[in-house]
Amino acid sequence: MRANIRKIATFVEETSTEMGQSVNPPTRRAAAIAVIENPYAGQYVEDLSELMAIGEELGELLTQRAVAALGIAGPSAESYGKAAAVGENGELEHAAAILHPKLGTPVRRVLGKGAALIPSSKKRGGLGVVLDIPLGHKDAAFVRSHFDGMEVRISDAPRANEIMVAIAVTDRGRPLPRVGGLTKDQIKGEDGLR
């Protein structure tokens, strides 16, 4: 591993009732989060390729962890998202270097497909900062039932010289979707949008 990982956390949420209505089967989502050392903390570095390589490595590791936490095969995952929080001695661009250039390919390899853009969010913050990981359908970004978000936090991260990197995966959309729009059985799956 190129990344110096201090800690990995996984969260699985299963919703079986919402507003008194049974959700059957329950909706489930999982997030896997790595807390790593920021190799560029405290300095301005022009070339961020080391973080891009770390992003590639974490894309695979965290997607595998999230899918394993759900207990499903990768291709059964329906939506996904990613996020990063940079500790106070880093820059937002460090999160961008991890998330954008190389992380997506291994995520899609683990999940079998993934024509849609992986929705993302990033921020800089202190210990216990909250990350709201945006979620969207992995093959068609416009599937309305799967627009969602998952809140995660780790009380002791990120320290000033660390970065938190998160990937979330679900086996379904929101618990009781009923606001119309494109449904998952209408996906054409050609352009990643519809």
Next chain:
Amino acid sequence: MPEVQIRKRVVAVEEIFHEGGPVATTPHRRAASLVVIRNPYAGRYVEKIEDFMDDLKPLGLDMARSLVRALGGDPKAVEGYGKGAIVGSAGELEHGALWHVPGGYAMREILGDAKAIVSSTKKVGGPGTRLDIPITHINASYVRSHFDAMEVGVADAPRADEILLALVMTTGARVHARVGGLKASEIKGQDGLR
């Protein structure tokens, strides 16, 4: 007797490799099982509530089993435990106390012959309230290396008429434990304390 109505379950796992010191040969792991249930006594004062403890026993066992699974499946790997509850705003602290017996009983049952009292905490709070669950060694409360805590919470729970129940298990000492005191290897194992 009131039925236990579950809205949501969350399992959180942390795997800690280091905290700035030597990388652990076996990472320290903590797991929390959180279940959000309807509070059958919300919104009114009910004198007799004890019977609900029996109703919660199967849920406690289920949560304890899920923690052993989350930590790799071997009950012998579990060395620390703790429990807690957050009662939504239409309930009272005493409703959280209903968790002492079924939560503690369940973990001892699943872990075999655990001798130490299960340390605990509870509070009344709104959605997103965090709870620091105290953790001690399962056979001897005074083992200093195992004094720990895990912060838990669920962004959308507990709602006013809900209770968030929590159990926590860990696989060993703090990752860089070095402040002396009673060691796990020195446990006499008679009184649950030393």
